[in-house]
Amino acid sequence: MKVQVKFLLVSAFVFFNYSFKDGAALAANSKAKAQVKEAESLVDNGHLSEAVSILDQVIKHNKKFADAYKTRGYAYFKMWEAQKAVDDFNCAIQLDGSDALTYARRGAAEGDLLFYKKLIADCDRALKIDANCVEALCIRAHGYNEVGKHKLAESDCEKAMALNPNCPLVWNQFGCAYGHTGQYLKSIEVTSKSIEFDPNYWSSRNHRGYAYCRIGEYQKAIEDLDKCIALAPKFAPAYKNRGYCYGQLGNFKKMVEDSDLAIHYDPTIPLYYGNRGYAYEQLGEYQKAVDDCSIAISRQPKFAEYYNNRAWAYIQLHQTDKAIADCTKAIELKPKFASAYNNLASAYLDLNQFDKAIENASHCLSLDPKCAPALRNRGFALEKTGQFKQAAEDLSEAIKLQPRFWLAYSDRSYAYEKLGQFDKVIEDCNQAIQLNPNFDVAYNNRGFANARLHKDQEALSDYSKAIEICPVFTLAHLNRAYLLEKLQKFDQAIEDCDLVLAKEPSSTLAQLCRSQSLKKLGKKEMTKENQRPEVVSHEAH
DSSP, rough: OHHHHHHHOOOOOOOHHHHHHHHHHHHHHHHHHEEEEEEHHHTTTOOOOOHHHHHHHHHHHTTTTTTHHHHHHHHHHTTTTHHHHHHHHHHHHHHHHTTHHHHHHHHHHHHHHHOOHHHHHHHHHHHHHTTTTHHHHHHHHHHHTTTTHHHHHHHHHHHHHHHOOHHHHHHHHHHHHHHHTHHHHHHHHHHHHEEEEEOOOOHHHHHHHHHHHTTOOOOHHHHHHHHHHHOOOOOOOHHHHHHHHHHHTHHHHHHHHHHHHHHHHOOOOOHHHHHHHHHHHHHHHHHHHHHHHHHHHOOOOHHHHHHHHHHHHHHHHOOHHHHHHHHHHHHSSSTTHHHHHHHHHHHHTTTOOOHHHHHHHHHHHHHTOOHHHHHHHHHHHHHHHOHHHHHHHHHHHHHHHTTHHHHHHHHHHHEEEEEEOHHHHHHHHHHHHHOOTOOOHHHHHHHHHHHHHTOHHHHHHHHHHHHHTTOOOOOHHHHHHHHHTTTOHHHHHHHHHHHHHHHTTTTTHHHHHHHHHHHTTTOOOSSSOOOSSOOOOOOOO
């Protein structure tokens, strides 16, 4: 009897103990669910770090709570922590593989890591679980757009729209699909619809901004991209798109700044380096351009445009052999790459190989008859081979295509000078100076034409302005020296000749002018006197 009583007492204790533990577990589980619910609300309202802190504690005490991983993964995704998001979604799926949304959102995070095949595969799994999962359809549409399957993307968007026509995500993906296929006005129309449903949907702002950019509405694009960046400050493509707009507006410093930010938030994308390299080229920082293009090439070695852009920077650095090698590689990768042939023409101009320059510029024009820089290059090369009438025709066509092409005006002025059309020389130099007030060569060329028309004071003013802009411009010093000698200002003429000879000791023209000036001053000259030439020809460059 005593044993029986003892057994009953023990049994009661065990029952009470387990009941207590079960109750505590239920209470803890209930609290965890409430915390996850709270975290979900915080994520929806953008309080992401606070949500992650709560979920960290939930997971710390319950490592098998799938909803906690799923919610934290979504918070990380919104924080642009794509790998952390994928890791949490993996845990959630291992614990509970039955939730379509978890697969879809893991796919979205994998898309941020540029794993678009994985994105599509995850959305396929999600749609097997729930064929009506609108988010999965929209995310898969994004993946299809990124891999070039735009018809499949449109099909997914149509299915999603039939399920939920008021979902901004659906309209946004439609806009993305239209943008990828070059239908920018349609893209603007449907992304605007997305923004109507949700004015703070940053992705729609980015897609509409991109579409505005592609149709040349750069200020509208910048307004949308500013809004996108304010809503999603770590979204690298928005900085890339805005930087491109600034570049099109000629603000290359801002293009560099935005490219810096794009690279900061995503240093893996070669295009961001390529864009910054282009901006550096426009700012005259050619070595930085080479460095950025080299990084882009190392990450995307079969992209012809990066080689072509680096070639142009090498040309400016007079590293012509490297430029030719890059152009050749660009053409190997893209045989009908017109711009690469034009850069080859520029490289051969730098080497004074004018026949090769004409050949490559002509090849460029056979591929792109409206390439104004190629017409300019061929015109310049034709001048160098004495074909001044043909040069003027090419340069006139370049100006017709690009009326603000100041370099073409300057080059054509040289052709007109050789054809004896000095009034036209002055007209073209006026245009070049209006477009580029600091272009020293145009002042020198106009000065030469004024001198030939016996407008000596105008010519003297032009030569002096060219020298003010570029104090080491020896040709302007030489032309001014001859004019000063004509005006009987021999001491000043000698000073200009001395400056020329300091840079070019073998300049016969400077020696002759100096000798004549010394003779007229009655001073003894050490060099042999020769007859002074009638005029000094100028160079277009």
